[in-house]
Amino acid sequence: MLAPSYLPESKQLLATELVDGLESNALSWLSGYFAGVAQGRQFSARPAAVPVAPPIVAAVAGTSTAQQLTILYGSQTGNAKRVAESLAEQAGGHGLNTRLVRADSYTTRELKDEQLLYIVMSTQGDGDPPDDSLSFVEFLSSRRAPKLPQLKYAVLGLGDSSYPIFCGIAQRIDARLQELGATRLHEVGTADLDIETVALPWQETAIEEARKVLKQSEDAPIASVTPLHPKAGKTTRDQPFRAELLLNQAITGRDSSKDIRHLEISLEGSGLRYQPGDALGVWPTQSAALVDQVLAIQNLSPDESVTISNTTRSVKEWLGQHRELTQLTKPFLVAHAELAQSDELKTLLQPEAIDDFRALLETRQLVDILKAYPACWSASALVKTLRPLTPRMYSIASSQTVVDEEVHLTLANIAYEYEGEARWGAASRFLSELDEGDQLSIFVEENPRFRLPADSSRDIIMIGPGTGVAPFRAFVQERSTAQASGRNWLFFGNPHFSSDFLYQTEWQQALKDGSLNRLDLAFSRDQSDKIYVQDKLLENAGDLFDWIQGGAHIYVCGDATRMAKDVHQALLQIAQQEGGFDAAQAKEWLDELAAQGRYARDVY
Structure with a gap:
């Protein structure tokens, strides 16, 4: 679109350069900013915050930094980002001078001058910070962090109570800010996967506290705010699209220990768009056999009505479509231990038994606990104590430019057995049992931190063992269609070549036609010594380092617990071996790659 003719030609060029390449949220922010300028308002707009600002950040004329609310967020999958944007939207709507900034865009030297800071932080893995917050957390934890007697703050953590350490990073940040002399305005929020249950009331109180700190009067004018939430009819997490399954195909051999499927889903009529690196959210339903087993153990009538928050359903419907049955959570276990009066279970919940507790979470499901530690749950109490069922996120394995709708x-x-009984994952069983023509509820989750380089001449290095290869199928499809000149190098691993080489014929064709330049394989059980993708990285250390130093982007997808950490250590070792760095320099090198967006991870 051409700039209006009433702009001088030089300004038209500047305006074109300004908006080129910006994402929609940044463009919306600029719209609000310039509208404010036209009305004579002043905005606090620090450059680091602009790329991640919400659609409108309200500011009060004549305010100083001391009268500003900074909202800092760290997000792995986008949930913390959405909550932080909502918080900024509310603050702006109340006329508070607010800025929103992602943790890796925050200039840490500003911390000593902050007066009011709200932190929204998701938990990665077992109590760790998300990738975009590693540097901020490291700085805050170090001796370089300043004393903060002037700072008032609040922390909201997002986590998963099926992990032993729930919202661990939020708790650590809160404790550290206390050590540095800051004043906590509001108790740490710890939101489970049903985020809104905790996040919404936390936000309301946090906004009221911010109004007091910034001394805003109750009758201050409320700014006009562009809604962050989608209009009715748009597909979202809470308004998913009912899509048709087109294909459900096994892509592992009969003798494989794994059952891995390739699914193709129709988007016809949805209007959904996605980019390589994005995820697809799927709402599962529980197995009817599992629901019946829970009801039988507790001797509950499936038709008994249960009302929660003005919603009434049968207990069978609650358990089948709205409650988590295959993942244990600490809040449920605490409640069950008390109801069952089980000293054994209570002992497992103590901090000193963390390893045994972790093993319990990894090996047992709800029915195992109900049978091992009998207790008499009412239908209403059971439904209220169990965590709400949440969607599962899957890395998209296709490019929309290739597969269209x-x-x-x-x-x-x-799927596995526990004491001779079948156990399974709720979503994977739900999806694997779908037939072609069946429907499922889906939505797209954007992942802007896991994107192909804007410069298609850049080389890319993709590290994705097992199902972690999914986004890289999309990457190669996209780059091939766009005729990108940059080279593509894939590292893939799985147990056996003969039965576990996912998308084998596609990769072989990609090598043949040049859309894949290099392929290194690690089949761990095909020889006496186990070989993993990190071993292949070290084996190709020289070429790998040359690619990276030449501008290549590195992508890692898959298991966060072991693989991603081993790959990270291998990259540090390569930096020392090939670059002549010491340990500190190697870490700084890899941190800088991450800060530049050239080292990106989609791990779970």
């Missing part, structure tokens, strides 16, 4: 997934069907 479809989306593809690579699914590992989780």
